[in-house]
Amino acid sequence: xxxxxxxxxxxIEELSRLPGIGPKTASRLTFxxxxxxxxxxxxxxxxxxxxxxxxxxxxxxxxxxxxxxCPLCRDERRDRTQICVVExxxxxxALERTHAYHGLYHVLHGxxxxxxxxxxxxxxxxxxxxxxQDGSITEVVLATNPxxxxxxxxxxxxxxxxxxxxxxxxxxxxxxxxxxLEYADEITLARAIEGRQAM
Amino acid sequence: MHLAHLSxxxxxxxxxxxxxxxxxxxxLQGANGQGKTNLLEAVYYLATSRSPQTTADRELINWLxxxxxxxxxxxxxxxxxxxxxxxxxxTLVKQLNxxxxxxxxxxxxxxxxxxxxxxxxxGQMPVVLFRPQDIELVAGSPSAxxxxxxxxxxxxxxxxxRALLQYNRVLAQRNALLRELRERGGDRDQLLFWDQKLxxxxxxxxxxxxxxxxxxxxxxxxxxxxLTDGRDRLNLRYVPSFDMNPSQADYQLPLAFAExxxxxxxxxxxxAGAFVSRLREVRREEIARGMxxxxxxxxxxxxxxxxxxxxxxxxxGQQRTAVxxxxxxxxxxxxxxxxxxxxxxxxxxxxxxxxxRRRCLMDTIEKANQALLTTTEWQVFTPEFLAKTLRLTVCxxxxxxx
Numbered sequence: 001x002x003x004x005x006x007x008x009x010x011x012i013e014e015l016s017r018l019p020g021i022g023p024k025t026a027s028r029l030t031f032x033x034x035x036x037x038x039x040x041x042x043x044x045x046x047x048x049x050x051x052x053x054x055x056x057x058x059x060x061x062x063x064x065x066x067x068x069x070c071p072l073c074r075d076e077r078r079d080r081t082q083i084c085v086v087e088x089x090x091x092x093x094a095l096e097r098t099h100a101y102h103g104l105y106h107v108l109h110g111x112x113x114x115x116x117x118x119x120x121x122x123x124x125x126x127x128x129x130x131x132x133q134d135g136s137i138t139e140v141v142l143a144t145n146p147x148x149x150x151x152x153x154x155x156x157x158x159x160x161x162x163x164x165x166x167x168x169x170x171x172x173x174x175x176x177x178x179x180x181l182e183y184a185d186e187i188t189l190a191r192a193i194e195g196r197q198a199m
Numbered sequence: 200m201h202l203a204h205l206s207x208x209x210x211x212x213x214x215x216x217x218x219x220x221x222x223x224x225x226x227l228q229g230a231n232g233q234g235k236t237n238l239l240e241a242v243y244y245l246a247t248s249r250s251p252q253t254t255a256d257r258e259l260i261n262w263l264x265x266x267x268x269x270x271x272x273x274x275x276x277x278x279x280x281x282x283x284x285x286x287x288x289x290t291l292v293k294q295l296n297x298x299x300x301x302x303x304x305x306x307x308x309x310x311x312x313x314x315x316x317x318x319x320x321x322g323q324m325p326v327v328l329f330r331p332q333d334i335e336l337v338a339g340s341p342s343a344x345x346x347x348x349x350x351x352x353x354x355x356x357x358x359x360x361r362a363l364l365q366y367n368r369v370l371a372q373r374n375a376l377l378r379e380l381r382e383r384g385g386d387r388d389q390l391l392f393w394d395q396k397l398x399x400x401x402x403x404x405x406x407x408x409x410x411x412x413x414x415x416x417x418x419x420x421x422x423x424x425x426l427t428d429g430r431d432r433l434n435l436r437y438v439p440s441f442d443m444n445p446s447q448a449d450y451q452l453p454l455a456f457a458e459x460x461x462x463x464x465x466x467x468x469x470x471a472g473a474f475v476s477r478l479r480e481v482r483r484e485e486i487a488r489g490m491x492x493x494x495x496x497x498x499x500x501x502x503x504x505x506x507x508x509x510x511x512x513x514x515x516g517q518q519r520t521a522v523x524x525x526x527x528x529x530x531x532x533x534x535x536x537x538x539x540x541x542x543x544x545x546x547x548x549x550x551x552x553x554x555x556r557r558r559c560l561m562d563t564i565e566k567a568n569q570a571l572l573t574t575t576e577w578q579v580f581t582p583e584f585l586a587k588t589l590r591l592t593v594c595x596x597x598x599x600x601x
Contacts, residue, residue: 112389113372114372114373114374114375114376114378114379115371115372115375117375117379119376119379119385119389120385120386120389121385148365148368148369148372148396149372151392151396152372152389152392152393155391155392155395156388156389156392159388159391186357186358186361187361
């Protein structure tokens with residue numbers, strides 16, 4: 001015999017599919033929404049609907065956007081000779097927070113990982129190559145994560161971009177600012193020594 | 200260094216155990232199935248974060264605790280090193296209703312109360328384990344011999360432990376890519392990155408393993424001569440799955456080792472270079488088979504006595520003696536590297552040895568700061584020996600002094 005009504009069960013099931021949400025949290029959220037004012041619950045459902053309906057990928061950089069091309073790609077003040085390649089849309093936000101980079105972006109939507117069945121064909125790599133070939137790009141900044149998979153992606157891109165005779169750079173790896181030398185792990189510290197700079 | 204206190208909760212058949220240990224020899228006696236081996240396993244697990252018996256950590260949780268809403272096991276070792284006290288702590292929590300098998304096992308390692316990676320655990324409490332199954336080291340498959348080299352090196356060289364971890368990750372990615380290329384084709388240049396990473400980490404593994412083999416041999420050879428009344432001359436040869444140094448055919452020469460040791464940086468590069476070019480040569484075969492066919496994960500260690508391969512032609516007795524020589528040499532190598540004797544864990548090994556071998560092992564045990572021995576029968580030991588030890592009995596997961 002089923003005690004809870006079907007709509008309740010269904011929402012619990014849907015919520016527990018979300019990352020980081022188990023069956024317990026899902027039921028708590030469900031019962032919270034049950035008691036919440038109608039407007040609040042509908043606002044949530046409307047927000048989700050709009051998210052799916054209004055957000056698309058930018059046809060140029062493949063970042064998430066409401067209008068394609070995205071505001072970043074349309075912004076005339078940005079340096080149109082540089083492209084920064086990142087794995088995920090969140091990486092763009094992180095880089096934008098720095099206010100240190102003023103060029104364009106390209107979002108790959110992942111990194112090469114044969115174990116997970118992700119090859120170069122599953123990423124927006126062909127699109128990147130086309131952009132670089134077409135445009136007035138003089139520098140590509142490879143900003144994939146410093147993980148095994150991110151490095152594999154960076155090296156693959158480097159090989160693909162090399163014949164195009166443009167400047168290819170990789171984000172520096174090393175010590176975090178405000179960090180303490182003695183707490184840095186050996187690999188990070190070794191990388192920092194390799195990448196030391198003249199003062 | 201010695202293990203001053205061991206505390207177990209829901210580990211195997213120990214529901215609760217608080218055991219203080221002296222820096223001396225401890226003999227644990229009990230019938231079969233009472234928890235002698237489990238106790239040694241717990242100590243080994245705290246030292247290496249791996250069980251010698253099983254690769255499934257969930258089996259370590261007491262099976263009665265397994266029925267509880269939040270099954271967990273907790274192991275704590277207080278290690279006295281000089282005047283300092285270290286606390287090593289491993290907690291295993293089985294989280295139900297998540298993960299692909301209906302549960303997820305969460306493993307938490309702490310050293311002195313601070314969360315650490317399992318990698319950082321290695322070397323905190325160096326141990327050498329002797330078990331009857333060690334005969335596999337000589338008689339078994341190459342993986343047992345690679346494991347012997349890996350466990351020893353991981354405990355004395357943190358860089359080796361990291362390189363090994365990374366090597367295995369690269370290997371998994373590379374094998375997946377090779378299978379992908381076999382089944383669906385694609386750009387073979389994708390292999391270049393993984394070839395490079397594999398060879399960088401692989402070269403370090405090879406270099407250290409070769410140096411270790413030379414080190415072990417230098418110590419095991421005289422031990423083995425003593426154990427066999429001067430009859431058997433033990434020899435070890437690291438057998439790589441590819442020719443690392445084509446210009447120098449005989450890389451087993453001690454001279455070659457000396458050179459490797461003197462210029463480790465350059466040598467790693469040389470080996471990595473040879474590895475990469477070999478990978479290029481076997482690429483077609485690797486894609487056809489969908490796996491990496493050369494590298495440290497395919498190497499072997501040849502163990503001979505008077506030039507006879509002990510794995511194939513050695514008698515059981517000869518194999519057992521060779522294992523003892525290798526194990527005793529391991530103790531010396533670790534002692535040399537960390538500056539003090541490792542903790543010895545001996546599981547029922549005395550009963551299998553004859554008088555001469557037992558005496559040789561006893562020598563090593565008496566030189567150690569601490570040794571934990573298990574036995575079913577007190578009679579295996581002489582009364583004089585027992586007088587110098589702490590005697591404990593193990594019965595149904597409880598430990599009592601005699």
